[in-house]
Amino acid sequence: AQSVAQPEDQVNVAEGNPLTVKCTYSVSGNPYLFWYVQYPNRGLQFLLKYITGDNLVKGSYGFEAEFNKSQTSFHLKKPSALVSDSALYFCAVRDTGGTSYGKLTFGQGTILTVHP
Amino acid sequence: KAGVTQTPRYLIKTRGQQVTLSCSPISGHRSVSWYQQTPGQGLQFLFEYFSETQRNKGNFPGRFSGRQFSNSRSEMNVSTLELGDSALYLCASSLVPGGYNEQFFGPGTRLTVL
Numbered sequence: 454a455q456s457v458a459q460p461e462d463q464v465n466v467a468e469g470n471p472l473t474v475k476c477t478y479s480v481s482g483n484p485y486l487f488w489y490v491q492y493p494n495r496g497l498q499f500l501l502k503y504i505t506g507d508n509l510v511k512g513s514y515g516f517e518a519e520f521n522k523s524q525t526s527f528h529l530k531k532p533s534a535l536v537s538d539s540a541l542y543f544c545a546v547r548d549t550g551g552t553s554y555g556k557l558t559f560g561q562g563t564i565l566t567v568h569p
Numbered sequence: 570k571a572g573v574t575q576t577p578r579y580l581i582k583t584r585g586q587q588v589t590l591s592c593s594p595i596s597g598h599r600s601v602s603w604y605q606q607t608p609g610q611g612l613q614f615l616f617e618y619f620s621e622t623q624r625n626k627g628n629f630p631g632r633f634s635g636r637q638f639s640n641s642r643s644e645m646n647v648s649t650l651e652l653g654d655s656a657l658y659l660c661a662s663s664l665v666p667g668g669y670n671e672q673f674f675g676p677g678t679r680l681t682v683l
Binding site for chain 2: 485487489494495496497498499502504543547556557558559560561562
């Protein structure tokens with residue numbers, strides 16, 4: 454079975470500082486990994502994804518994520534945080550093996566708060 | 570291109586009633602997935618449809634059902650509503666299911682069960 458863990462319920466960072474939102478995963482095959490962001494009273498917006506190849510993936514709004522196979526992690530990063538980045542962030546995984554083909558499993562979400 | 574649309578946006582029902590939620594995917598997208606989002610349980614997968622066939626199903630009771638039409642539009646139905654069914658129901662579409670295709674989400678339907 455596939456699973457995703459976001460170990461921090463909340464991350465606080467000052468505007469202008471780098472931010473990291475952590476994600477670890479478990480799959481039986483190879484993973485496809487995704488990050489989404491959710492603003493209040495809105496649906497989820499796609500940020501970026503890892504399929505294969507370069508371990509550093511660049512996405513929307515200046516976000517990037519680093520895939521680490523040995524640590525089964527896919528942490529979301531941004532070099533300089535903005536107050537407008539404050540939102541709920543979800544990591545998701547899709548297993549290429551096992552019996553859950555196609556199914557996207559989400560982590561519990563991390564609330565990011567960027568202070569002015 | 571228009572995004573994923575969901576109707577209605579807000580719904581208030583009482584226990585025991587049933588409800589039908591509607592989702593129109595992005596034009597050209599043939600796969601539709603449904604999720605339930607609650608503060609306590611987070612995002613939970615309900616089911617996925619492709620070509621009018623249910624391909625995947627999450628761990629929800631049989632009161633939760635869905636279907637997909639030939640134009641890829643999808644509906645989900647919840648019968649005999651319980652208080653615990655109060656949640657944001659999100660619909661997501663993708664070109665085809667699975668693989669590396671990302672899903673695009675609608676704004677959700679906020680269901681309140683009294």
